[in-house]
Amino acid sequence: MGRGVLLTANLPQLQNLIKRDPAAYKEEFLQQYNHYNSIRQLFAISPDDNAEHFRELVTFIAQVAVCYPKETADFASHLSSLVLEHYGALSPDTRKSLLHNLVILRNKNVISSIDLLKTLFPLLPRTTSSSLRAFIRKTILSDIRTANLRTKNHKLNRAVQAMLFTMVERGMDADVLGDKGKLRTSTAAPANGEDAMWAVILTKQLWQKQTWSDAKSVSIVALGCFHPVIKVQSASLHFFLGSDDDKADSDDEPDQASIISPPSLRLLTCRRKWTIKALHHRREINKKTRSADKKLQKQLNAAKKACPQTILLLPHSHTRYDKRFSLDHKILVMQLLSRVMGSHKLSVLPFYTYILKYLAYHQLRVPAILVALAQSVHDLTPPDALTPVVKKLAAEFVHPGVGSEVIAAGINAIREVCRRQPWAMEEDLLGDLVAYRKSRDKAVTAAARGLLQLYREVNPGMLKRRERGKDASIGMSHGRQPLPFGHSVDAAVDIEGLSLLEDHLKKLREEETGEMEEDNEAGWENWDVETDASESDSEGWNDVSSDGEDLEVSDSEDEKEAASARAKDKAEEIDEADKDTQAQDNRTSTLATTKILTPADFALLNDLRIKAAERAVENCGGSKAKRKLAALEASKKAAAGDGSADAFISENDILGPRKKAKADYAERIASIEKGREGREKYGSLKGKKKKESPSSSTNREKTRNKPIMMILQSGAVRGKKKASLREKQRKLRAHIERSKKAHH
Structure with missing residues (x-):
């Protein structure tokens, strides 16, 4: 009797004893479990009665449920039904206690993850407590992560995804x-x-x-x-x-x-x-x-x-x-x-009619709208659908009635649209836009020059003769014409730059072969050690007669061979430099027909193309080579996943280079206070630091040291020139009186 009363009053002690010897204290546990069932039925009717004692019983049973799996088979379902059916009537402490005990049962593998998540998911939208909501979310995420830590738990993932779909x-x-x-x-x-x-x-x-x-x-x-x-x-x-x-x-x-x-x-x-x-x-x-x-x-x-x-x-x-x-x-x-x-490359023509009404310079967040417009265009977009858009951009953004930033944004947006579909531009409109390159504003000039350079590359025939440039004019004289809309280049017969990869692999194989040959040569070292030494010693050197003719040993032929080898190496270097200048040669590589290219091979190919483009920029330094290098680097960043936004244009591409905004009052005060840090007192430090006896100079002393050109335009000098004869006499008498007093 004494033992039972003692254990009933001290649940933590009973919990410790049960974990040590579950069979010896089974009767005490059943007594507490029956007591829990009776209180649970009353608690479902009136949750406010005996709430604290009920929470203690639930915590106790959750801790030792693993010792009596048959007796506590329905315990987890009791807690789940209490939380889901009586959530609004339960106190915050009771809700938190019940959920914590469910998590304890999951950690002890009494219930499965699916059973726990079926209880937690419906509670997320119902709870109003931020701490309890954070606990539920953290529990869900950690449980799913733990289940998929080593291998994917497809059964759990399918069940959870089905619940989320619902x-x-x-x-x-x-x-x-x-x-x-x-x-x-x-x-x-x-x-x-x-x-x-x-x-x-x-x-x-x-x-x-x-x-x-x-x-x-x-x-x-x-x-x-x-x-x-x-x-x-x-x-x-x-x-x-x-x-x-x-x-x-x-x-x-x-x-x-x-x-x-x-x-x-x-x-x-x-x-x-x-x-x-x-x-x-x-x-x-x-x-x-x-x-x-x-x-x-x-x-x-x-x-x-x-x-x-x-x-x-x-x-x-x-x-x-x-x-x-x-x-x-x-x-x-x-x-x-x-x-x-x-x-x-989808053609959704209603999108351009929908976005047309938002293309105005006073529209809020118009740079983001212009970015969306530019990103939707591709080479298969019909020019007829884009021509009204380009005209609307020119009419709304590019005219003398708006600011320079608006004009720059409009021209940049037109350039990005035409970069993807050059046939959307009209020749007269292009001439008007290109004329803005003579503007005094830096951003407008840069935008107009960018549009001019674009059409020098894609379609110089739309430009005037004096605006085409040297390269475009030479290309047109050789009959180079842009492809009309809907036409594509010839079928691809090779992967661009694949010859670089083929040469690189060939060079690696040659190096490996050279190392193997060196190993073989090392095996032939000291080969004559095993020969018969006595025979060689007995014979010695053999004298060869010249039959009356003197032999002249000359290395002129060796020098010729060495010179030809050096010339050959020099020619190979020149050829390699020519290849680098072209960024890739025009040879058709057969590597793709003899080898299955892996992702690692394509990554190496991109690196080789970037290196070749860098050497081409160093050798020739042309704008075309620089743009090719920038495009290759951008594609590498996009493929590596360094930023999803790198594959698309940003608002800075539309706005272009902008002037530094004028600082407001708060920024000016902050700059002044920052400049005062570390200073003793406001004012000049000239007289205090650079003189033997600390003093400050007067305004009269400062005036004497001023340059003559600064003094000529001062009010005092100009007043002397305009002074009347009477004023000059008065100043002269005053000067004489001061001189007399000074002498006396």
Whole structure:
């Protein structure tokens, strides 16, 4: 009796004893467990009664549940049902205690990850406590990361992704409200989009940590792009644009390895792979017939076009609800659509009619709109659809009634559009724009010169004769003409720069062969040591008679051979320099027909092309070689994934070089205070530091040391010239009186 009362009153002591010997204290545990069941039934009716004692019992049972698995088989389901069914009636301490105990059961492998996540996912949109919400999110992410630490846990990932899909799809049928009326409250519960928002946030964080990198996780966020709640759409769009707006939702910074370029390609490629894989899997399971093969081929063709068509639904829906969206959200959609159009060379002609009304110099965030416009253009975009856009840009941005920064931005935007589709420009308009190169503003001059240089390369025939330049004129005289719209160059017969890789590999093989020959020669060293020494000693040297003729030994032939070898090496160096100047030779390499090129080979090929371009810049220093080097370096950065934005243009490319803005009052005061740091007192230090006796000079002393040219225009000197005779007499008498006093 005494022992039972003591253990009942001291649960931590009983917990310690049970962990040491579970069988000996089974009766005491069953007594506490029965007590827990009785209190649980009362607690479900009135959660405020005996809440503290109930939390102690739950913590005790969670700690020792692993010792009695049969008796506590329903314990985890009890806690889960209490949290999900009575969440609003529970106190914050009770909620936190129940969730902590569920996590303890998961850590002890009493319940599985799926059972825990099924309880935690519905609580994310319901909880209002920031600390509890952070705990739930951290628990979900850490549990999924731990499960995928060594190998991918596909069973868990599929179950979690199915739950996230359900969370996103739950409110897809609601009406689109837009984000202009953010203060309006929605009466429908699913319309707030909390479930979908948390699904998108968790998927993004798992993608950033590279826990998930498959197509299904991308499809969850892709579905969020069409959610009726705007904040869900915005979070999904930011994911594909690679922006950092979701840093506030994460506890730590994303890894550098999580940045994949470009984001729009993630959406299209991953969704396409997932759809095609599902179709092939279904074909393997179903009965194989000829009609099924035809049906599969149609579905595959449709799947290849499904992803671009899905993204093309974005402007349709946003045109329908255009007045309900804010400008920032419209720009997000423009940016995503333009990147998809530019990367996959899609022609969405309504996009240019939609963006036309936003092309005005007074439009808010107009640089971002101009960037979206430029990125959507490619060489397959019809010039007829772009010509009105270029005219609108010239009419709105390039005229004397606007500032120089506006003119520079307009010309730069036109240049970026025409760089991708040169046939969108008209000859008369091009002449007017190029004439701005004589402007006094540096940014306008640079923009106009950039447009001029572009058309010198792509289509010099649209320029006037005096504006074409030397290289373009020579090219036109040789009959070099640009390809019309819709025409392409001849079929590719080789990979650009592949001959550089072939020469590099050949050089490596020769070096390896040379090392092997050196090893073989080393094996022939001292070969005559094993010969018969006695025989060689007995014979000695043999005298050879000259038969009366003196032999003259001359090395002239050796010198000739050495000179010819040096000349040959010099010629090879010259040939190599010529190759470097051309950045690559025009030989057709056969390396691709004899070797399967790996990603490492292509990476080495890019490095060799960059080195050849650098040598070409050093040798000739032409602008064409410099642009080629810049293009190769940019493509290397984009392929390496150093930044998804490197593959696209930025707002700085549109705005161009700008003047330093005039400092305001606060900046001037800050600069003054910074300059006063480390100084004794305000004022000149000349008289205090550089004299034997510290003193300061007077204004009269400073006037004597001034240059004569500064004094000539002073008021005193000019007043002497204009003084009357009476004033001069008065000054002279005053001077005489002062002189007399000084002498006396």
